[in-house]
Amino acid sequence: MPLHLDKKMLHKLFILAAACIAFAWLLLDTARAGVVFSTVWNLFAPFVAGAGIAFVFNVPMRAIERQLDGIRRTALRRGLAIVLTLFCLVLLVMFVFELLIPQIRLTVVSLSQSIPLFVEDTAAKLRVLMEEHPEMSGWIQETLNLENLDWSNILKETFSFLGDKVTTVMGSAVNVIGNVTGAIVDGVIGIAFAVYCLARKEILARQGRRILYSVLPENTTDEIIRILRLTNATFSNFISGQCLEACILGCLFAVAMAILKMPYIPLVSVIIAVTALIPVVGAFVGCILGAFFILVDNPFQALTFVAMFLVIQQLENNLIYPRVVGTSIGLPGMWVLVAVSVGGEIMGVGGMLVMIPLTSVLYTLAREFTDKRLAQRGIPEEKLQEQPPEIKSQFKKNKERKERIRLQKMKEKFQRMQDQKKK
Secondary structure, three states: OOOOOOHHHHHHHHHHHHHHHHHHHHHHOHHHHHHHHHHHHHHHHHHHHHHHHHHHHHHHHHHHHHOOOOOOOHHHHHHHHHHHHHHHHHHHHHHHHHHHHHHHHHHHHHHHHHHHHHHHHHHHHHHHHHHHOHHHHHHHHHHHOHHHOOHHHHHHHHHHHHHHHHHHHHHHHHHHHHHHHHHHHHHHHHHHHHHHHHHOHHHHHHHHHHHHHHHOOHHHHHHHHHHHHHHHHHHHHHHHHHHHHHHHHHHHHHHHHHHOOOOOHHHHHHHHHHHOOOOOOHHHHHHHHHHHHHHHHOHHHHHHHHHHHHHHHHHHHHHHHHHHHHHHOOOOHHHHHHHHHHHHHHHHHHHHHHHHHHHHHHHHHHHHHHHHHHHHHOOOHHHHOOOOOOOOOHHHHHHHHHHHHHHHHHHHHHHHHHHHHHO
8 A cells, every 4th residue: 555645744754753863862962962951951940940939929829819809900909919929928038037047146156155165175184184094195196206297398288288279269259159140140030930920820821722722632632731720739739738737847846845845946946847848858957957056055955856856757747747738639648658758769859849749640640540441341339349349260260160070079989989888
C-alpha cells in the first residue's frame, strides 16, 4: 500500500525529526546544553519566581477579597485586596524580625561576655594541669620542638598566605555584591510580575484556555483544565493547612515552655512556627535555634527543651501534621510521610513543599482512574469491601478437586478390600 505524505504527515515527521535532533544534541554535548539551559533559566527565573509568589499570595488575597464584597467596582476591590495582602505580609515579616533581632543581639552580647571567661577558666585549668604533671609539659615541648623553629620564615609565610587570602576575599566580595544586586533586581521584577498576575489572573486564565483549545483537541483540553483546577485547589489547601499546622505547633511550644517555666517563650515559639512551614524537618531547625538561645541562659533547661521537643515532635509527626495537612489536601497521613521523604531526598526543602500537594493530585487521579476501570470491568461491590468474601483462585479450586478425587479413590479402594475380606 503506497504511503501518502500529505502536509499533516510532513508536519508530524518534521516535529519528530526536530525532537530527535534536539535529544541527540543534549546527549552528545551536555556541557553546551547546560550553558544554554542555564542562560534561558536566568532569563525567565524572575518571572517563574513571580508566578510562584502570585500563587502563594493569591491564597490570603482571595480571603481578603471575599470580605470586600460590598465594593461593587471590581478593579477597586481587586486593587484594595492586593494592597491589604502585601501590607499584612509586610507587617508579619516586621513582627518576626522585631521579635528576633533584639533577642539575637542580647544573645550575642551574652556570648561575647561568657566566651572570654570560658577561655580564661580553661587556660587556668591547663596551667594547673601542667604544674601537677610536669612530664606532660616536657613531652609537649619535645614534640613541638619550639626552640628550633624558624619564626622569621613562619611569619613571612603567614603574611604571604594572608595576602593571598585577602586578594581572594576581595574578589569574592565583589562577586557577592554583584550576586546580591542581581538577586535584588530579580526580586523586584518578580514581585512586580506577581502583582500583575494577581491583578489580571482571570484574564490570564482565559487567555491560557484559548491557547489550549486552539492547539489541542477539545476533550484533551477539558481534561487538562480539570487537572489544573484540581492542582490549584490542592496547592491552595496545602498552603492553608501548612500555615495552620505551624500556628498549632508554635502554640504547643508556647504552652509547654510556660508550664516548664523556660525563658524566651515568645522568641522560641515564633522561631518554631516559622521554621515549621518547612514540612516535618523544619521544626528541627527551630529546635536547634531555640536550644541555643536557652543554652546561654540555662544549660539544664536547654536539655529539657530538647527532650520536650522530641515529645511534641512525635505528636506533631504522627497526629497533627498528617491530620491537619493531610486532611486539607485529601491525602492520607501515610502518603504525606512518604511524599515528604521522597521529595526531600530528590529536591531537598523545595521538594518537600512541592511533593505533598503533587502526590495528592496524583492520588486523586489514580483513585478516579481505578474507580472508572472497576466500573467498566463490572467488579462486584462485595469484593471491594474492607473484609471481602473468600475469593478462591482457579489453582486452589483445581487442587481441592484433585484432593476430593484422591479421597474418593482411597475410599473405593478401602471398600474393595473390605469386600474381598468378606468373601
